[in-house]
Amino acid sequence: MPELPEVQTTVDELKKEILGVSFLDFWYDWKKSVKNLSPEEFKKKIKGEKILDISRRAKLLVFKLTNNKLLLAHQKMTGHFLVGNWKYYPRAKRKWQSTDIGHLQDKVNDYIHLMFWLDDGRQLAFSDLRKFGWVAFYENITLEDIPEIASLGPEPLDENFTPNILEKRLKKTSRPIKQAIMDPKIIVGIGNIYADESLFLAQIHPLTPANKLSDQKIRKLFWAIQKTLKTAIKYKGTTILSGAEEYRLPSGERGNYQDKTQVYHRENQPCSRCSSKIKRIKIGQRSAHFCPKCQKNSS
């Protein structure tokens, strides 16, 4: 699922491919995939816009367009961008406006809900099996004032982010530490996979109340989060094997970090540190994976 490392990888790869190109045309088959405008209005706005820069804030992709206009995208759980040159899409069994795509022949995948035609002859496709992801178009507003951005906490890999800032934010809540670091108002970019992995690295039990962690543990957690995210970026993110289409690089390749996880998706497998069986419990209706021996519920 796209968390910070997957979004960062998408940004890095897209920059190599489509910086400087312009949008020629747009197609959609799911209205809600365009968040703040009607898809028809969005299409009018986006046509002719040039991609000047691509960056990331939290799990959002930020496309900087001409005259400070912005295209934002959130991939949520199953969304991802693909760049290519296709002829058929999306799924044969779905009805769609044949006038828009009549000349196409090779299929992308079954879950394309947005398609952008680019002026370099290629296409940018947004694949999203569960349809929670979205794009939004903004003009006459600075990035920090956009509602989805304004309420966000600090970036874990920002050079100005320090253990003291993390400590201050964690002291404000008694919720389990796992839920606290997954809360984008406290710190952004961390989802289920990297929360479990960071807590394993820091040897912290996921149920420990956030405001009960010692300063030493918080410093260790700070380090563990950065280490985990940086390593995951190096491996181009996580693509958990499954029949469904999930996270891919814009080239269609899988990430490789799923082979590196220590606890996530590894229930009953031996801990790499002590060989105890990895446990899975529920925290706030979500799975949490941890080593019961290495991650004690102590403050």
Place this chain on the structure above:
DNA sequence: CCAGTTGTTGTTCT
């Protein structure tokens, strides 16, 4: 048919 999966938001409860 049911449980499990996921990030974020909006609603409801305490």
Place this chain on the structure above:
DNA sequence: AAGAACAACAACTG
């Protein structure tokens, strides 16, 4: 009022 809990969104796998 604030903070925490939880439903909702969607679609597929096992």
